[in-house]
Amino acid sequence: MKTIYIMWLRELKRYLRSKSRMIGSLGQPILFLLALGYGLGPTFQKAGQGNYINFLAPGIIGMSIIFTSIFSGIQVIWDRQFGFLKETMVAPVSRFNIMIGRTLGGATIATIQGIFVLCLALIPGFRPQNWLSIFPLILVMLLVGTMFTALGTAIASQLEDMQGFQLVVNFLVMPLFFLSGALFPLSGLPTALVILTKFDPLSYGIDAFRVLLSNSGHYTLSFDIIVLCVITFTFLSVGSYLFSKIQI
Amino acid sequence: MDNIIEVKNLCKQFGDFKAVDNISFSVKHGEIFAFLGPNGAGKSTTIKMLTTLLTPSSGSIELNGSNPLNDSDAVRHSFGIVFQDPSLDDELTAWENMEFHGVLYGVEKGLRRKRIEELMNFVELWDRKDSLVKEFSGGMKRRLEIARGLLHHPKVLFLDEPTLGLDPQTRNHMWTYLEELNKSEGITVFFTTHYMEEAERVARRIAIIDHGKIIATGTSAELEAQTGTTSLEEAFLKLTGNVIRDEAASATDHMRQRHQMRQGGGRR
Numbered sequence: 033m034k035t036i037y038i039m040w041l042r043e044l045k046r047y048l049r050s051k052s053r054m055i056g057s058l059g060q061p062i063l064f065l066l067a068l069g070y071g072l073g074p075t076f077q078k079a080g081q082g083n084y085i086n087f088l089a090p091g092i093i094g095m096s097i098i099f100t101s102i103f104s105g106i107q108v109i110w111d112r113q114f115g116f117l118k119e120t121m122v123a124p125v126s127r128f129n130i131m132i133g134r135t136l137g138g139a140t141i142a143t144i145q146g147i148f149v150l151c152l153a154l155i156p157g158f159r160p161q162n163w164l165s166i167f168p169l170i171l172v173m174l175l176v177g178t179m180f181t182a183l184g185t186a187i188a189s190q191l192e193d194m195q196g197f198q199l200v201v202n203f204l205v206m207p208l209f210f211l212s213g214a215l216f217p218l219s220g221l222p223t224a225l226v227i228l229t230k231f232d233p234l235s236y237g238i239d240a241f242r243v244l245l246s247n248s249g250h251y252t253l254s255f256d257i258i259v260l261c262v263i264t265f266t267f268l269s270v271g272s273y274l275f276s277k278i279q280i
Numbered sequence: 281m282d283n284i285i286e287v288k289n290l291c292k293q294f295g296d297f298k299a300v301d302n303i304s305f306s307v308k309h310g311e312i313f314a315f316l317g318p319n320g321a322g323k324s325t326t327i328k329m330l331t332t333l334l335t336p337s338s339g340s341i342e343l344n345g346s347n348p349l350n351d352s353d354a355v356r357h358s359f360g361i362v363f364q365d366p367s368l369d370d371e372l373t374a375w376e377n378m379e380f381h382g383v384l385y386g387v388e389k390g391l392r393r394k395r396i397e398e399l400m401n402f403v404e405l406w407d408r409k410d411s412l413v414k415e416f417s418g419g420m421k422r423r424l425e426i427a428r429g430l431l432h433h434p435k436v437l438f439l440d441e442p443t444l445g446l447d448p449q450t451r452n453h454m455w456t457y458l459e460e461l462n463k464s465e466g467i468t469v470f471f472t473t474h475y476m477e478e479a480e481r482v483a484r485r486i487a488i489i490d491h492g493k494i495i496a497t498g499t500s501a502e503l504e505a506q507t508g509t510t511s512l513e514e515a516f517l518k519l520t521g522n523v524i525r526d527e528a529a530s531a532t533d534h535m536r537q538r539h540q541m542r543q544g545g546g547r548r
C-alpha cells in the first residue's frame with residue numbers, strides 16, 4: 033500500500049512541478065476546441081446534428097486524457113535512461129505494486145488534465161447537461177486514464193530508448209484518437225471505419241463522457257463501462273507482467 | 281557464519297558469451313572488498329547478480345544468509361547500492377529522494393526522519409535538502425546516493441565505480457566517509473573501480489576478474505608479491521595484460537546485440 037502511495041505521490045509531484053508540461057499539454061486541446069469548434073460548428077449544425085461544441089468537448093477531454101496518460105506510462109523509458117528505474121527495481125517491494133502506483137499516478141494526472149479541458153470548454157459555450165454528472169465523469173476519467181497509462185507502461189517496458197517514442201505517437205496515439213469518434217459521430221459511418229472504431233478503446237471512453245455530459249451517447253453507459261473495465265484489466269495485467277520482466 | 285557474501289561457481293551466459301565464468305569468492309563481515317577488472321570483464325554483471333537484478337545461469341550466491349533467487353526481498357533489505365550511473369530522480373528534491381527510498385524500504389517514519397537528517401549531515405548535504413537534484417553537481421549526486429544507500433541500515437554497501445568522473449578532492453572525501461562508516465557501523469563495502477590507488481588505499485582484500493574469471497585474490501601486498509611488482513597498478517597490468525579493452529564488449533551490450541539479432545535487428 034505504501035509503495036503504491038509513494039509511487040503515486042512521485043508522479044504527482046513531478047507533474048505539479050513542471051508547469052511547462054501542464055500548460056503545454058493544454059495547447060493542443062485549446063486549438064482543437066477553437067479551430068474545430070468554430071470551424072466545423074456551422075456545418076455540423078446544418079447537417080441537423082445540433083451544437084458541435086456540445087458534441088466536441090467530451091471528445092477533446094478524451095484526447096487530453098489519452099495523450100497525458102500514454103505519455104505518463106512512457107515515462108518508464110525516461111526513468112530507465114536517467115537511471116531512476118534501477119532504484120525502484122532493487123527495492124524490497126513487489127514490482128506489481130510499483131507498476132500500480134505509477135499507473136494510478138498517471139491516471140490522476142490525466143484526470144486533472146481532463147478537468148482543465150472541461151473548464152476550458154466552457155469558454156466557447158459548452159455546458160454539461162447536469163453539473164452533478166461531474167462526479168461519475170471523474171470516475172470514468174480515472175478509468176480511461178488507468179487504461180492508457182497501463183498501455184503506455186506496457187509499451188515502454190519493451191522499448192530500450194527514446195527512438196521508438198515517435199513511432200508510438202504516430203502509429204498508436206494519433207490513430208486511437210482519430211478513430212475514436214472524438215471528432216465525428218459514430219453513427220452512419222462506412223463499415224470499415226465502424227469496425228475500427230469498435231476496436232478503439234477510446235471510443236467507449238469518449239462515448240461514456242458524452243452520455244454523462246451531453247446525454248448523447250452511441251452506446252449505453254453501462255456497456256461503455258463494462259468494455260472499459262475489461263480492457264483496463266487486460267492492459268493492467270499485460271503492463272504489470274511486462275514491467276516485472278524489465279531487465280536493467 | 282563469517283562470510284556475508286558467499287559466491288560459488290557462479291556463471292552468467294548471454295547466448296554463447298560467458299560474461300561470468302565459474303567464479304567463487306567470499307567477503308567477510310565488515311570487510312572492504314575491491315572487485316577490479318578491465319572494462320567488460322564481468323564486474324557489473326556480477327554485481328547485478330548479487331543485487332537481484334540479473335538471474336545467474338548457474339552457481340549459488342548467499343548474501344547475509346539469504347539466496348537472491350528464492351528470497352530476493354530479504355537480500356534486497358540487506359544491501360544498499362550506488363550504481364555506476366546516477367539513479368536519483370532529478371525532479372525531486374534531495375530530501376524527497378531520501379524519503380522515497382525510506383518509504384520503499386519500509387523504514388518506520390520516526391526513525392526514517394532521524395536517519396535522513398543524520399545521513400544528509402554526514403555527507404554534508406543537509407543545508408541543500410530542499411534543492412532539486414537536477415541542480416546538484418556530479419559529486420553532490422554521488423554523496424546523496426551514498427547517503428540514500430545507507431538509509432535502511434544495510435549490511436553491505438555495493439558501489440559500482442562510485443568515483444567515476446569525480447575530482448580528486450571529492451574522491452578523497454568520499455573514501456574518508458566510507459572508511460568512517462565501515463568503522464562506525466561495521467558495514468561491509470563491496471566496490472569496483474578503475475583507480476588502483478583507491479583500491480590500494482581502502483580495500484582490505486582485492487579480487488581481480490578478467491574475461492569472466494577471477495584470476496587473483498588477496499591483499500594489495502599479496503598481489504604485488506605474487507606478481508613480483510611494487511604497486512597494485514603494475515600487478516593489475518601484469519595480471520590482465522596491456523591490451524586496451526573495447527567498452528562495446530561489455531556484457532550488457534553483448535546481451536543487447538544478441539537480443540537484436542534474435543528480433544531481426546533494428547530496434548535500437
